[in-house]
Amino acid sequence: MxxxxxxxxxxxxxxxxxxxxxxxxxxxxxxxxxxxxxxxxxxxxxxxxxxxxxxxxxxxxFADVTRAPLALMAEVRGIAGVLAAEGRIVKLALLDLPDMAEPGTILLVSLPEAGEAGLNQLYLRQGRLPDSQSADEVVVSEGFATAHRLRPGSSLAVVMNGQRRTLRLTGVVLSPEFIYALGPGELMPDPRRFGVAWLPRPGLEAAHDLEGAFSNLVLKLAPGADADRVIEAVDRLTAAYGGAGAIGRADQISHxxxxxxxxxxxxxxxxxxxxxxxxxxxxxxxxxxxxxxxxxxxxxxxxxxxxxxxxxxxxxxxxxxxxxxxxxxxxxxxxxxxxxxxxxxxxxxxxxxxxxxxxxxxxxxxxxxxxxxxxxxxxxxxxxxxxxxxxxxxxxxxAPADYRSRMGFALQHLALRQTAVMTVRHLIRWPLRTASGIFGVAMAVAVLVASLWTFGSIERLIDLTFFQAERQDVTVAFAGAEPARAVQAVRQMPGVLLAEPYRSVAARISHRTLSRKVSITGRPAETTLSRVLSPDARPMALPDAGLVLSEALCDALAVRPGDLVTVEFLEGQRRTITLPVSGQSLGYVGLGAAMEISALNRAMHEGALISGVNLMLDKAQGPAFYAAAKAAPKTGFVIVLGRTVQRFRDTLAENITAMISVYVVLAAIIAVGVIYNFARIALSEQGRDLASLRVLGFTKAEVSGILFGELAVIVLLAQPLGWGIGHLIGLGMVTAFSSDLYRVPLVIGREVYAMASLVVCAAALASALAVRRRINRLDMIEVLKTRE
Amino acid sequence: MASKDETVFHATGLTKVYRSGAHEVQALRGVDFQARKSEFIVILGPSGSGKSTFLNIVGGLDRASGGEVWFRDHQLTALDDRGLTQYRRDHVGFVFQFYNLVPSLTARENVALVTEIARRPMSPDAALALVGLSDRRDHFPAQLSGGEQQRVAIARAIAKNPEVLLCDEPTGALDSATGIKVLEALAEVNRKVGATTLVITHNAAIRDIGDRVLRFADGRIVEETVNATKKRPAEVSW
Incomplete structure (x- = not known):
């Protein structure tokens, strides 16, 4: 060839x-x-x-109800657009495991009976599905089984509706419904503390007094069906049975x-x-x-x-x-x-x-x-x-490079050394290239700023959420609303130093055409443990009436303090009322709505009810407290905040460290690529001048200094630009990342800018040193013999 | 101050061999040489005769393969790279065929480049006045003619008050009228600054302006002529 x-x-x-x-x-x-x-x-x-x-x-x-007769399913299936529907029993139970002092939570889901539609089918990893007649056979989610080393044949102790039961594992499964299995009140999936179990209907029916009834509804729609209309129809049908409002996939947690x-x-x-x-x-x-x-x-x-x-x-x-x-x-x-x-x-x-x-x-x-x-x-x-x-x-x-027109003599008044004048004039002579160099290095800085800030941001999120707002050690949530005096029983438990009740009510809040399904939390006006924070991160007292909405919810509903919103309670008497938005609160996780607890109870036309208690514990008495909480018949589930924080930090640290290592390498590649090429080009253009200076008696260091001066100017000018662009990218990321599930605070501390600059300067220095060898090898004799 | 008869350069048995792969080129084959203070020496010879190699070694730009060169009491052949740099910086002024001015600096700034690092420089303006370019001092090289650029180069070379002025084909790129102007500038500064001046040239007509003429051939000095009377550059026919 x-x-x-x-x-x-x-x-x-x-x-x-x-x-x-x-x-x-x-x-x-x-x-x-x-x-x-x-x-x-x-x-x-x-x-x-x-x-x-x-x-x-x-x-x-998906829809939850308190208790609806199975006969209702015929009407549900009759809704236009519904392809298949399944009425299930879905209930939380406490875990009583020997390897965990604190009670974990397990979500129990009834298996469809023979001949039912079979939505959210299980993928069997190990073993077999429970026998439909069996009262104690169960399959569990894989993550939970792995975390507790459970396999077919293992037994599992749970507290269902106050009754302790021992279940037997027949298999390990996965479900499309729990790809991301988040326990109640958790921020991160923690397969040790939360699992899902599927078991035949009879056992659950008996434990929860739900014979011939269901507590959860799942629907499959025909292609092209209007999900919103189906949801409306389901809400109408289930309202009388404690329906808490149906949701589409977009609001299903895992999805x-x-x-x-x-x-x-x-x-x-x-x-x-x-x-x-x-x-x-x-x-x-x-x-x-x-x-x-x-x-x-x-x-x-x-x-x-x-x-x-x-x-x-x-x-x-x-x-x-x-x-x-x-x-x-x-x-x-x-x-x-x-x-x-x-x-x-x-x-x-x-x-x-x-x-x-x-x-x-x-x-x-x-x-x-x-x-x-x-x-x-x-x-x-x-x-x-x-x-x-x-x-x-x-x-x-x-034609020889012409330096006439550009900034010629302004420099003379600056008392610069001639070598510095050379540096500046060369940079100004090629404005496009100089700008490209600055921009390139700035992008390296920006990529770093835009990735490194996440650490500080998560620390702020953790600090605000767990150390400023949710300061309780443990939250005990009751299975249902209880009279206010229930707090006394909890206060009697071992190790409880402080107990503050709360009420949590599912509601749909609407403003004009916008609406969100949230849970409104009622708290005493001033609390020590779980606090509502104002936008400037100070604890705020809850007003006598009216709602305090988180910034995310205010944005979602396009409301500001002073506006009126419609609140449709999805529990109790299901009243619909109009309430003023009396304040805005800070919150990064979920959509928050808070009210003073007695105001909330009044609004619902109910007596003094509470949903659970936030507690400060004497750590030494932890095990005794957990044992008591597990034994208490009213306990629905228990959230251990310390464990949540730890899990949150570990998981994010792992993911973010991996991500940031990649970003640092990428930024270094940009920085080295730009600086090295810039230096080589500058050397190619000025090699002759630099060699001439060596002949005139300039040392290697002085000659390198001229070229490094150019690089230093590029790198220095790039820093503030890079910080700015990085900040903008961070802002874009925050916007792209924020959803109704969580928001990320944009916190870019000085250390982020410093670290980004440090990495880029190190990369620049390495590239400069790579070029220095070439400067040291400049041929002085050759340069005298040739015209450029 | 040293007397006029003081020896500035002293070289004995100077050899230089260039190796590239298996090839060896003998550029200098044993050169003995002396120069006195303020002497104006013209070096002639065809291409490849070794005259540039000789000038480079004397100027501290290259190293000899054998023999010794002394500049006053410094043995140049024993200096390392740092020592040679210091020698060039403190004692030597260079003028090259292609001027080698820095294009981003004006005439005055090109001169100041050297005076800023020299031990006992004259002012850049004084140096430019010596070569008759005071009125062009704020021009960039691109705005100057070849002859003017070379005179700036001479001003740059002498502004440090060097003891040695080494010129390699200073008129090689210039027409004769301009060349004469440049040589006049060289002769003038040789007289006023008193630097020992070595001028390499192809042009035999220039020989008459020196105190002494060396002719190189095949790596050796083959002829040495002392001019009883120096001519002024304007008097030589080109």
Whole structure:
């Protein structure tokens, strides 16, 4: 095979400029990798979920009722658009496990009887399903089984409606309903403290006095059915039976958390790859512009002997494409590797029976195409100027760099050393390149700021949520509303230092066309443990009347303090009333609505009722307290705050550390790519001047100092810009991440900016040192013998 | 102050071998040389005769393979890179064929570049006045003619009050009229500053302006002529 001379030149140029080419290839690779990672993870997660939902018939509408007769199911099935419906018994029970002092919670779900629709079907991991006639056989969710080393044949002690029962495991399962299994009052799935168990109906019926009745309804809709209308119809039918309001998939906890994850991934895909590809295009442009300048006479010659402008452009595009191919290959490998890592995280965090790996050729093809496109765009922009020159002009050397017009004499009044003047004038002489350099380094800083802030933000979230707002050690929630005197019984339990009651009522709050289903919490006006915080994070006293809504809920309903909202209670007498919004509160988890407890009870036309008690405990008496709480017949579930905080921190720390390591590497790649190429280009342009200075008696350090001065200016100017862009990206992320489930406070401390700058400066220093060897090797004799 | 007869350079048995792979090129084959203070020496010779290699070693830009060079009481052949840099900085002024001015600095700033690091410099303006360029001091190299650029280079070389002024083909890129102006500037500063001046040239016509003429061929000094009377540059026919 004969290789054409121009193609041979491409290969030789690549070998000669390998370090710069590699630096650019790595930035391109970072773009490709994040593109593949983001798109691939998004596709994996959404396809896995879709297939799981489809194959295991995940329901579309969910509703809780207090007690509805099974006969109602015929009417439910008659609602237009309903394909299948199932009335289940779903009840919380306390766990009484030997390996846990504090009582955990288990959600008991009745299995469909033979001949029923079978929505939210189980995926059997181990063992078999319980015998439908058995009273004590049970299957449990996999995460819970793993956390407690349960396997078929193990026994499980639970307290159901005040009665202690021992159940026998026949199998371990997964359910599309609990891909993300969040226990009541928890912020993170904790498979040790919360599990789900499925058992035949008779056992649950007996324990909860629900013979011939159901407490939970799941519906599958016909394709194209209007979920909102079905929900309305279900609400109408179940209102008389304590219906707490039906919800669609969007409000189903497990589904909603997966949605939030998907939204974060798509936000990442929108932010990161474009940053890398833009920086890479700038680098290609910078580097190729210099190459073209150096080869200007060769280009003129090629044109003179008959090569078309197109052929010459193609030559440079081939060079850039070769670099892009290397970058794309590295990016494919890194993207696939990171994708496998992320899939591993998903597998641990989300309970899927399988993961669909979206090795979609389309994702890879698109990544390759976009990347090559960015590189070629950068190249063409660089080459186009020379291609328009007539060959005779191109063959003669370019006019000497002209420093006349730009900021010539302003510098004279600054009493700078001449070497500093050189630095400044060179930077000003090439404003576009200088700006590109600053922007590139700024992007490295920004990527870091936009990832490092999450640590501080989560610390703030933890501090506000657990140390300012929810300061109780333990919350005991009753199975149902109890008279206010129930607090006395809890106060008598061992180790209780302080007990404050609360009331929690499901309600739909509406304002104009907007409405949200929330739970309104009633508390004494001033509390020590669970407190409502004002937007400036100070504890606020609850007003005598009216609601205090969290900022998230105010935003969701578009209300401000002073507005009136409609409150439809979904419990008790199900009254609908109008209440003023009397204040706004701070809160990052869920949608919060608070009222003074007696005002809430009055509004509901009920006596003094409470739903549970927040407690401060004497730690030494923890085990005794937990034993008493488990034994108390009214205990519905127990939340141990310390354990929640720990779990929250551990899980996030693990995920965020992994994520931040990736970001630090990516930012370093940008910083090194930009600084190294910038330095090489500056050296190529000023190598002759610097060698001349060495001849004049300047030391190696002084000569390096001139070039490093340029880099220092670029790096320094990039810092504030990077901080600003990073802040904006952070703001965008906060917006993209916030949902009704949680919000993230944007807290960017000085240490975040400092750390980002430190990492980038270290990367810059490393690149500068790599170029320093070349400065030290400048040939003084050669430079005297040749014209530039 | 040293007397006019004081020896500034003293070289014996100077050799230089360039190796590239298996190839060896003998650039200097044993050069003995002396120069006195304020002497103006013209060095002639064809390409490849070793004259530039010799100037580079004397100027501390290159190292000899054998033999010794002394500058006053410094043995240049024993200095390391740092020592040679210090030697160039403190004692040597260079003028090159292609001027090697810094394009981003004005004439005055190019001169100031050197005076800022020199031990006992004259003012940049005084140096420019010596070469007759006071009125062009705020021009950038791109705004100056070749001859003017070379005179700026000479001003830059002498502004540190060097003891040695080394010029490698200073008129090589210039037409004759301009070349004469540049040589006049060199002769003028040699007289006023008193620096020992070594000028390499292809141009045999220049020989008459020196105190002494050395002719290099094949790595050796093959002829040495002492001019009884120096001509002024304007008097030589080009």
């Amino acid at each position: 004969v290789i054409s001379p121009l193609r041979r030149k491409v290969l030789r140029d690549l070998r000669r400029l390998w370090a710069q080419a590699l630096a650019i290839a790595l930035v391109l690779a970072a773009g490709v990798a994040t593109l593949i990672l983001g798109n691939g993870a998004y596709a994996s997660l959404s396809e896995t979920r879709a297939r799981y939902y489809g194959e295991f018939r995940f329901a579309d509408v 909603a958390f997966l949605d939030a994850e998907l939204r974060q991934l798509s936000a990442m895909v929108k932010i990161l790859p474009p940053v890398f590809l833009l920086v890479a295009a700038m680098l290609v442009n910078m580097t190729l512009s210099r190459l073209v300048t150096l080869e200007r006479e060769q280009i003129g010659l090629l044109k003179a002997i008959g090569y078309s402008g197109r052929a010459i452009a193609q030559h440079y595009v081939e060079f850039v494409l070769a670099v892009a191919v290397v970058g794309i290959a590295i990016g494919f490998a890194a993207g696939a590797w990171l994708g496998a890592g992320l899939a591993g995280l998903y597998a641990r965090f989300y309970a899927f029976p399988f993961l669909v790996f979206a090795r979609d050729a389309g994702v890879y093809g698109l990544a390759a195409l976009v990347t090559a496109g960015a590189a070629v765009a950068g190249a063409l922009f660089a080459v186009r100027a020379v291609l328009t020159l007539p060959p005779a002009v191109a063959m003669s050397p370019p």
